[in-house]
Amino acid sequence: MDKRLLAVKKFLDDKLVYYHHPDFIAQDPISVPHRFSRLQDIEIAGFFTALIAWGSRTSIINSANQLMQLMDNAPYAFITQHKPADLKRMLSFSHRTFQPTDLLFFISFLQAYYQHFVSLESAFAAHLKTDDETVEAALNGFYRMVFSGEYPERSRKHLPAPFRGSSCKRLNMFLRWMVRQDDQGIDFGCWKQLKPHQLICPMDVHVARVARRLGLIDTPTPNWKTAVMLTRKLRIFDASDPVKYDFALFALGVIEKWV
Numbered sequence: 140m141d142k143r144l145l146a147v148k149k150f151l152d153d154k155l156v157y158y159h160h161p162d163f164i165a166q167d168p169i170s171v172p173h174r175f176s177r178l179q180d181i182e183i184a185g186f187f188t189a190l191i192a193w194g195s196r197t198s199i200i201n202s203a204n205q206l207m208q209l210m211d212n213a214p215y216a217f218i219t220q221h222k223p224a225d226l227k228r229m230l231s232f233s234h235r236t237f238q239p240t241d242l243l244f245f246i247s248f249l250q251a252y253y254q255h256f257v258s259l260e261s262a263f264a265a266h267l268k269t270d271d272e273t274v275e276a277a278l279n280g281f282y283r284m285v286f287s288g289e290y291p292e293r294s295r296k297h298l299p300a301p302f303r304g305s306s307c308k309r310l311n312m313f314l315r316w317m318v319r320q321d322d323q324g325i326d327f328g329c330w331k332q333l334k335p336h337q338l339i340c341p342m343d344v345h346v347a348r349v350a351r352r353l354g355l356i357d358t359p360t361p362n363w364k365t366a367v368m369l370t371r372k373l374r375i376f377d378a379s380d381p382v383k384y385d386f387a388l389f390a391l392g393v394i395e396k397w398v
Contacts, residue, residue, distance in 0.1 A: 140375060147353050148376045154387035158394075159323055163386065168192055169316055169325065171203040178329055179215035182259045182317060183249065185327075187214075189313035190245065190297055191234040196393075202234040206242075218249045241294045248285055260317070264332035273367060274337050275301045278310055301363040308361065312341040315382050325386075338382045340373060342366040345392030346385070352397070 140148070164170050172185035188203040209228050210217035217225070229246070230239045252262065266280025282300035299305035318333045319326040340346070346369075347361040355372045356365050373381035391397040 183214040260330040
């Protein structure tokens with residue numbers, strides 16, 4: 140590792156020590172799935188929270204908690220046991236461009252899915268090989284699974300996929316939550332078939348801006364190619380857990396507003 144990268148690593152490691160702490164949970168959308176202990180509740184709460192992760196963290200948390208309340212604060216039981224009349228209350232929910240039509244579609248998908256599978260992990264892991272460098276195939280396969288039947292055309296924009304060029308920030312964040320083994324108890328690490336070294340760092344405009352300033356990427360555009368480029372650099376710092384640096388990059392861009 141050259142001196143420049145060593146300096147960047149030390150800088151990010153210092154930020155990681157400061158921000159990668161259980162206190163991070165309360166002010167972050169991950170606080171929503173942290174309300175639950177059952178695997179299926181965690182993954183459903185995490186999935187919906189990630190789907191609506193646009194805007195300020197406060198607004199995301201408020202909307203996600205509102206949705207959990209509409210699901211009687213028992214998301215797995217609601218998904219698997221609700222009656223048609225129970226869905227009427229969902230018509231009151233929206234978050235930015237995520238509308239009731241989208242919510243009802245994803246509820247329907249999950250209801251059908253959990254009739255056949257124990258965990259949402261299978262929907263991703265089924266498309267991934269153990270020697271795959273990244274979760275790209277898992278994300279593409281999940282997207283095609285979700286939209287394999289009838290669906291509202293408008294709902295496609297709420298589920299990103301690498302083959303569509305997206306950085307997949309929200310789904311990569313969700314996978315970080317579910318897969319990463321966290322010694323601070325922030326990420327859950329409750330999925331075992333996907334591996335932490337295969338994860339891709341969640342990238343939005345803030346993370347891309349910080350990564351470019353640090354010389355980790357050469358373009359500020361937050362697309363899939365750039366997210367992979369960033370993650371490969373982060374693997375130089377930690378080959379087994381590259382996305383732990385998401386805490387530092389996010390904090391620099393959003394909390395410290397580093398430019």
